[in-house]
Amino acid sequence: MPKYSREEFPANSIVYERTCPYCARDFWANKPRAVYCSAKCRVYANKRKREAQAAGTAEHKPLNPVDERGNPGPALVGEGSRMRLDYHNPFDEEIRKIDPHADFELKHEAGIVVQSEESLASYYTLRLKGCMYYNKAVRYLLLEDQINNFRQLTPPQKRFLASEEFRVDAEISRLNRLLRQITR
Numbered sequence: 011m012p013k014y015s016r017e018e019f020p021a022n023s024i025v026y027e028r029t030c031p032y033c034a035r036d037f038w039a040n041k042p043r044a045v046y047c048s049a050k051c052r053v054y055a056n057k058r059k060r061e062a063q064a065a066g067t068a069e070h071k072p073l074n075p076v077d078e079r080g081n082p083g084p085a086l087v088g089e090g091s092r093m094r095l096d097y098h099n100p101f102d103e104e105i106r107k108i109d110p111h112a113d114f115e116l117k118h119e120a121g122i123v124v125q126s127e128e129s130l131a132s133y134y135t136l137r138l139k140g141c142m143y144y145n146k147a148v149r150y151l152l153l154e155d156q157i158n159n160f161r162q163l164t165p166p167q168k169r170f171l172a173s174e175e176f177r178v179d180a181e182i183s184r185l186n187r188l189l190r191q192i193t194r
């Protein structure tokens with residue numbers, strides 16, 4: 011299994027230094043043919059490959075901007091720890107309407123305010139939709155990079171997007187679990 015530090019292999023062992031083409035992290039492997047840093051990156055890269063193929067075979071079909079309402083597609087702005095996705099998420103506004111102080115979840119978890127099952131379900135459904143929308147924007151940029159032979163994004167941008175993709179996927183699973191509990 012690849013590792014992120016040379017020290018995790020015995021000092022005298024033969025290892026190969028690589029950069030993961032998906033998440034752009036440097037890693038060490040004891041097999042010369044290792045490509046990805048982890049099984050997770052391999053799975054995600056294959057998913058993107060299939061999506062890229064599907065997009066490439068669709069004739070004259072421009073890459074779908076995430077937003078159907080004419081807002082510009084997502085773009086990365088900022089550098090380092092201040093890197094972020096510039097895009098328009100329609101669910102953000104709806105969430106702000108029912109949760110103007112961004113403390114709904116906190117209150118729910120702490121049991122300070124007992125919300126009805128209906129309001130819990132509609133709040134977490136919106137959060138889920140917002141996450142899925144963000145996820146779509148992230149995947150759109152990764153897909154564009156893949157279609158352009160991985161030359162569109164810089165390594166820090168790839169690292170950022172891959173980690174965002176993993177983070178949001180975990181959040182989507184968490185929200186789905188929560189919703190199942192609420193509506194059970």
Ligand SMILES: [Zn+2]
Pocket residue numbers: 030031032033034035046047048051
């Ligand atoms: Zn990786």
